[in-house]
Amino acid sequence: MKAYDEKHIKNVVLIGPAKSGKTTLAETMLYEAGLLTRRGTVEERNTISDYHEVEHERGSSVYATSLHTEWRDYKINIIDTPGLDDFIGEVITSITVCDTAVILLNAQNGVEVGTELLWDYVDRYNKPTILAVNQLDHDKANYTQTIDEAKAFFGPAVTIMQYPLNAGTGFNCIIDLLKMVMYKFPETGGKPQKLPIPDSEKERADQLHNELVEKAAENDEALMEQYFEKGSLDEDELREGLKIGMMKHQVFPVFCLSAKKDIGTGRMMGFIDNVAPSAVDTAGELTEEGQEVPYDPAGPTRLFIFKTLVEPRLGRLSFFKVISGEVSVGMDLQNEKTATAERISQLFIVDGRNRNPIDRLKAGDIGCTVKLKNTATGHTLNGKGATGNIRPIQFPPAKTRTAIVARNKQDDEKLSEVLNEIHLEDPTLNVEYNQEVKQVILEGQGDLHLTVTKWKLENLYKIPVEYQKVRIPYRETIQRPALSSYRHKKQSGGAGQFGEVFIKVEPYYEGMPPLKDYPVRETETVDLPWGGKLVFNNCIVGGVIDARFLPSIMKGIMEKMAQGPLTGSYVRDVRVSVYDGKMHPVDSNDISFKIAGMMAFREAFLQAEPQLLEPVHDIEVLVPAGLMGDAMTELQTHRSMILNIDSEGNNQVIRARTPLAELDVLLPALRNLSQGKAKVRSQFAEYSPVPSELQKRISEEFSKTELAEVH
Structure with missing residues (x-):
């Protein structure tokens, strides 16, 4: 395989909602470059990209797949990503290491909800962006509407490089505003004819070309001076201005495609070669300490692991980007995160399931290795002279x-x-x-x-x-005082068991007055591991229970508190006072008083108006303003208490308090009603009483489960 210098390596990620044509475009790019002699299709399940069995079964991408092309003395690394938010982790890792994001817009649907969700991450990482309007051959394709929606969503950075002459079923002509020619494609696609722009289109093309020139010039002072001096820019100057604008996130070039018919693909690939930035053009990466690491081929070797793939029969594959220096087969590198050494035994350029061996890779390139023992996604491998870890990828919380x-x-x-x-x-x-x-x-x-x-x-x-269904970690407590006693007596030949305990239970709260009913000889306060407190009073007088048995009584109570009488949940915030009892000079022992304490506590607890507590979360729901009413209705349906509402741009932020038991149903409901646009943050707030009817149902269900387990 030909060795490419760092300026001739381009890394692009194809992103877009489901059915926008990413996998088909990736296949066509490989075909255009001559790496394939026949294009596969998603329908026939024979594309290079979607090669996993689960993708064949579903008919769509589940994994991000690395590919590459060699096009006109440039190497283009391509990552084809899934289009569904469920697999956003695959998209995020790919965006992290790309130099340019190619966002596909389906000409039938324009800017879809999926586009908006994916754009959040491209924008967050400030990646240079190309907009590819695909499926212009479809009978419902609407280029004008798609561009209008793109400008409304992405803003003034949308920069028209091309427009279709005849979008729809017969689509085969593209007006190119950079080269000011018309490309006419044969019926089978591929290499087009270069023709003059028709007279009927010259006025429109000239106007759009001038807008393109102005857009390129405004990104650089020197180019702006050239523009004012000459009244225009030549093609090389246009390329330079567009490249600067892309790196500043002020130019999003628009290209026209039918990936399925191989129309426009080669022209976009040429633009990626000549204009889109390479890694060495960018600012570099930051370490965890905030130090910038440039993409320097002369620097010490540094690899960033952006993806790990575990193949059941092949083992672990580690995909990386070379941040600086170069990596070669047989090199030993240090993983500072795990403080272990890793040897690069093999290097590959990957095309789907195919692994192409290679001896070395330079800064800015993407590759794969195998059998790294202690290295995972987000880790950095350093060679001699390199220190620190590249900032790990931030993944979204679970939904x-x-x-x-x-x-x-x-x-x-x-x-x-x-x-x-x-x-x-x-x-x-x-x-x-x-x-x-x-x-x-x-x-x-x-x-x-x-x-x-x-x-x-x-x-x-x-x-x-x-x-x-995930069980809810309820808590149990009581609402009023109660008295109880329990005698444990067991005789089965020889030494028996005997212990009798009288206790009083009360709801505990901070600052409650001391016990007045009985003289308190000793008090022990326990901060429970699951939250809340147990206050244990020893009120025994006259030696009716030996002091050595008090810890056993408390142990029995603690065991029952770890599996409460009501639902088997943890018990919290109770004061227990042991005020009387009996013992036997021979048969009393620790186990007898442990059981007596446990059973006395259980009976007292059930008489003291037991209260079930449920975890409640503070949540923030970000939704488009037009959906606020629907979102509030959904929240209230799931026992949420609305706290306040604020505006945030075109969105509304609803703050509420919601029981955890409802969140597992509420979150999918909010995603569905907002078509995935709703964003929810939640954080545990407190334990709060469960409504009485619901408490009764939960307790009855627990009793039935216990009974079933016994039998």
């Missing part, structure tokens, strides 16, 4: 969750290992075992994200699994 269990108990350990592997390749999928609710919780970006994860587990790893 939905489920509990997961293996259908076969013997698969539990294997499931745990595989879920950790899947998290390694997809950091937006979080896995944790929740000790309190005793469930493995899977958190993802949406229902489809979790569905695809289930498919992987069952089809790739052969682990049948079941998704279950």
